[in-house]
Amino acid sequence: MHxxxxxxxxxxxxxxxxxIGSHVNEALLRAGCAVVGVDNFRTGRRENLRSAxxxxxxxxxxxxxxxxxVLAAIAAEVRPAAIVHLAALVSVQESVADPDLNFxxxxxxxxxxxEAARASGVARIxxxxxxxxxGEGAGEPLRESDLRTPPISxxxxxxxxxxxxxLGHxxxxxxxxxxxxxxxxxxxxQDPRSPYSGVISLFAREFSAGRPVTIYGDGEQTRDFVSVHDVARAVVLAATRPGLASGAANICTGRPISVNRLAAIFGSLVPGASAPRREPARPGDIRHSVGDPSRAAADLGFGAEWAVEKGLGELAGTRAA
Ligand SMILES: NC(=O)c1ccc[n+]([C@@H]2O[C@H](COP(=O)([O-])OP(=O)(O)OC[C@H]3O[C@@H](n4cnc5c(N)ncnc54)[C@H](O)[C@@H]3O)[C@@H](O)[C@H]2O)c1
Structure with a gap:
């Protein structure tokens, strides 16, 4: 490669x-980049890299x-044009349980x-x-400047x-x-074995196993679900598009989807699906969270293309295969 x-x-x-990283690798390779992937397999999996x-x-x-x-030595050797930094402790609950590790x-x-980027003259992160x-109640939809209330984890x-x-660097x-x-x-x-997995991967696993999904509260809580394919495309644009300025942007669809709606879509995709089970609302569950996608559209020319119906159809098909 070098x-x-x-x-x-x-x-x-x-x-x-x-x-996310495994999809980003593949999207960067398709875009004509060479990719050096770094991981310690804390939560990542080797099978995710099979195609890359x-x-x-x-x-x-x-x-x-x-x-x-460690990263400084790798960057000094491979001299990347850009670094995409995805490695993290990704669970909110784990960050509450172990804030030192989160830090x-x-x-x-x-x-x-x-620092690795500075030392090796990397142009973009x-x-x-x-x-x-x-934070809670920051805005609806959430805009990048809605930072008056602090993060809650x-x-x-x-x-x-x-x-x-x-940004300071x-x-x-x-x-x-x-x-x-x-x-x-x-x-x-997306790994449904993690206890902190997103609702969609849990629903996909339960529906494909013929088990009922659990809905907490009235199911009318909404989220902005964005397909990993769209996320990977947004990362490739940010890593490769010439002339970008520094800044933050939401990567979202701008369309709120309720948990009831997710269950209904999965139900229509999986013949003979069981009816959802209902449990009391979980404390601390945010009621609504939807992003404003307009800055990513203006800065990057990015817009989400995967409707949730299409994304769930892909998962239902993946699991049936
Ligand atoms: N999945 C989501 O909905 C979501 C939402 C917002 C932000 N993010 C962020 O996107 C990024 C990717 O998340 P994901 O969902 O793909 O999670 P993931 O756990 O599948 O991926 C994180 C990867 O980082 C690796 N890693 C962790 N610590 C490392 C270290 N010290 N050195 C090397 N590798 C390390 C893990 O082994 C894993 O492969 C994270 O930064 C996460 O906080 C994810």
Missing amino acids: NPGNRRPVVLVTGAAGF LEAPDFTLREADVAEPG RLNVQATHLVA VFASSAAVY PYGAAKLASESLL GASYGITIRCHRFFNVYGPR
Whole structure:
């Protein structure tokens, strides 16, 4: 990959073996980039990399990006045009249970990414931020400037702190920083075995096993569900499009979908599906969360293309196969 005749831009992807990372690798390869994926398999899986590892322009480095010097050494060797930083402790609940670990994996690691970029002259960083940066009642729909109320978890706080760290580095050292606030991402390879998995991967597993899904509360709580295919496309745009300025943007659809609606769509896709079970509402469950997608449209030319009906159809088909 690193011979001088290969003129493909190299993109370094942290968290490459994860759910989102595995789709990002493939989208970058399709866009003509060479990809160096970094992962320590904390939550990622080798099988997620099956397709990428078949590509001659993909290489894997098994490494911990929260360990000082590790990513800097890789960046110094491969000289990437951009770093896509997805590696993280991804569970809000785990960040509450272990805020020290959250700090190490979600704040220190980001600082080390910024420093690796500075030392190796990397021109651009794309960072996986989250809708968790927004506090309760921040806005409906949520706009990027709706930050008057603070994040309600160590995870959300770490994502917001990471955005600031990166933007400060970018302004000081001439690195373009794109912070993508992903909303509720879903799609193939999302791991339903995690107790913190998104509702769509849990529903897909239960429906395909012929078991009833559980709906907490009245089921009218809404989220902005965005397909991982759209998310990967937004990352590729941010990593490769010339002339982008630094900034944060929601990566979302702008369309609220209720949990009842998800269950109804799955029910129509899976013949003979059982009726949902109802349980009392869970404390702390946010009622509504939907993003305003207009900044990503203006900055990146990005708009979500996957309607949730299509995305759930893909999952129902994937599981039936
Ligand atoms: N899935 C969502 O709905 C969602 C929403 C908002 C933001 N995000 C963010 O997107 C990113 C990817 O999330 P995901 O859903 O693909 O989760 P994931 O757990 O599937 O992926 C995270 C990857 O990072 C790797 N990793 C963790 N710590 C590492 C370390 N110190 N060194 C090297 N590798 C490490 C894990 O092994 C895993 O492969 C994360 O930053 C997450 O916070 C995800």
